[in-house]
Amino acid sequence: MTTPAQSEAERIIEKLLGLHPKGFDLSLDRITILLEKLGNPHKRLPPIIHVAGTNGKGSVTAFSRALLEAAGLSVHVHTSPHLVNWYERYRLGIRGEKGRYVEDEVLADALERVASANGGQMITVFEILTAVTFVLFAEHPADAAIIEVGLGGRFDATNVITNPAVSIIMPISLDHQAYLGDSVELIAAEKAGIMKSGSPVVIGHQEYDAALDVLVDTAERLKCPTAVYGQDYSSHEEFGRMVYQDEFSLVDAPLPRLPGRHQLANAAAAIRAVKAAGFEVTNKMIETAMASVEWPGRLQRIKTGHIVDLAPAGSEIWIDGGHNPGAGEVIAEAMAGFEEKQSRPLFLVSGMINTKDQVGYFKAFADIAQYVFTVPIHGTDAAIDPVVLAHAVFDAGLVAAPTSSIEEALEELKKRIVPGKPAPRILIGGSLYLAGNALALNGTVPT
Structure with a gap:
């Protein structure tokens, strides 16, 4: 190819x-x-x-x-x-x-x-x-x-x-x-x-x-x-x-x-x-x-690649393209289920486009996510500015920080890791475009 x-x-x-x-x-x-x-x-x-x-x-x-x-x-x-x-x-x-x-x-x-x-x-x-x-x-x-x-x-x-x-x-x-x-x-x-x-x-x-x-x-x-x-x-x-x-x-x-x-x-x-x-x-x-069965970018766990190398050691990393409140609910339910099997703090790295209900999506994670890092999306004119998206996260009852890239988000995430505690669970999601950005960055494109 x-x-x-x-x-x-x-x-x-x-x-x-x-x-x-x-x-x-x-x-x-x-x-x-x-x-x-x-x-x-x-x-x-x-x-x-x-x-x-x-x-x-x-x-x-x-x-x-x-x-x-x-x-x-x-x-x-x-x-x-x-x-x-x-x-x-x-x-x-x-x-x-x-x-x-x-x-x-x-x-x-x-x-x-x-x-x-x-x-x-x-x-x-x-x-x-x-x-x-x-x-x-x-x-x-x-x-x-x-x-x-x-x-x-x-x-x-x-x-x-x-x-x-x-x-x-x-x-x-x-x-x-x-x-x-x-x-x-x-x-x-x-x-x-x-x-x-x-x-x-x-x-x-x-x-x-x-x-x-x-x-x-x-x-x-x-x-x-x-x-x-x-x-x-x-x-x-x-x-x-x-x-x-x-x-x-x-x-x-x-x-x-x-x-x-x-x-x-x-x-x-x-x-x-x-x-x-x-x-x-x-x-x-x-x-x-x-x-x-396989379906890239939908609750896809990545275990090797550039993003894995950038994340805190031992992190569990998931990529998902779900982008509306209904998708947020099933993804959050899945994350909560993982929590029951292995306790890890959940962090979101999120980007969305302006046709979606951002607050409705993030509300699904209000009780389980510790922090959200908002990021820009490449490949669409409809991407929401990370600062604007961070306000939507706050409106949903979560705490957020805007960042300039997935890489910067992972660097900032490292600063919020508590020594001696389990390595984080990281969900990169909110848009299929962002899921694609993440897979490309990680070097694991669909085949």
Whole structure:
């Protein structure tokens, strides 16, 4: 794989970013016209698992991929945003092996063809990148494709899909209110837009009954065969194992490799969705998937690298891209669970963007974090100044200090270590952009 500095695909994308809007302009008109010019590649894909939700999209995508690959199937995967490199958005399936990120020359060629077909017409870069997804996935045969929604659902560029094998709606909470609405009901209605008449729907664990009601009502109106977490399928931990149950089976499996209690529900949604999509799911597939699943930048522990070298000796370091109150709650719960197993003072190194509820995110850590160091984020114009973010931390009931970088934050953190006490637990998070910054700095980019 070429490095970012040598990447032809990145050069093309940066040029497109200069020509087209960077933000969201939710509509299906532009991408529909573009796909017609390209020969409608989205109509030539293998069975599609279409994933929406506020939180958990990436995890259920990773679990679904792990399950299908455990059966030896080839699985294309589209996710967004990327953490470090643009090619992370496109994983091409290989039968009998794990899928691999698209090679630079293949991605660059697809980008050139899509941009040429667009002919300079007004379009968002995300729409171009989504069209590239369909071109790549149509031109490389595979057994299945997992496609993650970018924003919302109803008007997301991926929603040109007309006949998904299954639609998954993961947990819904308040996020992107400027685009999707200021209540969970309105946001749920937007996410439910990926449901298609008669196509199976799997609804993940929902914290809000109001959101669940909207999802179920929509599925019933569209006559979708529907499986709801806690009603038609479920999972729980028992004696250090995961117990999964649905109307077809009861499975005793290893706990998911991804840490956090919330991953039990995410894994369960993936199992039920893969079944709903028409694939056989065996106990062996589940065992293999739970042990092999990986999802960079989501409660990812790093044990070697530059950040580890900079941190206090013996530190336990986690990187997570969760960026809204719902994500903050599950991450904080995971941190509290680690505390029960091994007592360590928790410090946060945090950066966020200005479209997120900063106070709501930090409130989840009010009772467990000792100190927060706010940092800038590279790679986005929406990053919040560390001084401004520190005020949000104070409003959430925590103490914070603004710093100029992750490196400076770790240096300042060392000054607050109490000699003779356990080494700290450090969570670097608050944004997927920051998670990417941290992985790049550490020298552990996704592969």
